[in-house]
Amino acid sequence: GQAAQFGAHDLTVLEAGTAMEFEEVALYADGLHTNIVVKFPVRDGLGHIYATGGIVTDITDRKNTEDELRRSEAFTASVIDNLPNMVFVKDAKDLRFARLNKAGERLLGYSERELLGKNGYDFFTKAEADFFTANDRKTLATGRLLDIPEEPIKTRNGVIRLLHTKKIPI
Secondary structure (H helix, E strand, C coil), rough: CHHHHHHHHHHHHHCCCCEEEEEEEECCCCEEEEEEEEEEEECCCCCEEEEEEEEEECCCCHHHHHHHHHHHHHHHHHHHHCCCCCCCCEECCCCCCEEEEEHHHHCCCCHHHHHHHHHHHHHHHHHHHHHHHHHHHHHHHHHHEEEEEEEEEEECCCCCEEEEEECCCE
16 A cells, blocks of 8 residues: 555665655545655765655645646536537637537537637638627627627538627636
8 A cells, every 4th residue: 555655666766766756645644645755865975875765745735626627627618518509719819719619510510629729710701700800809808798699600511600699708
């Protein structure tokens, strides 16, 4: 268990003869803790290794926070992907796609992977892209929801769809 883990890391450092970093899990009185441990060989005056030393940093709270964030992101992604309406996210600087849900993929005929990092000019006519860009910029400039009751868009297969779009700044 725990002693074997620590001993194996000590032995690795002794064999390598250099400092190394490990993530170790240790049982404390209040439960399991995750630590980043830097272990290093300790040398005598002649340069011979006679022990290992270590510096331990408890990262339990950080790991718990990271785990909770991953769970929250997975939940949010699952909800967004399973909504029946198209959801997309564009970065504010270049208006490049950062997210497109499954409903959006079905509606537009493009996969999220195809759209990521690209903007409207890469997929739509100049007139459409100009319209989308103007509305995106207006949304960002006002900092408020922009309700577009009728927004025509040409899908990958050439079909014109009429969308009711609501754009919000995030």
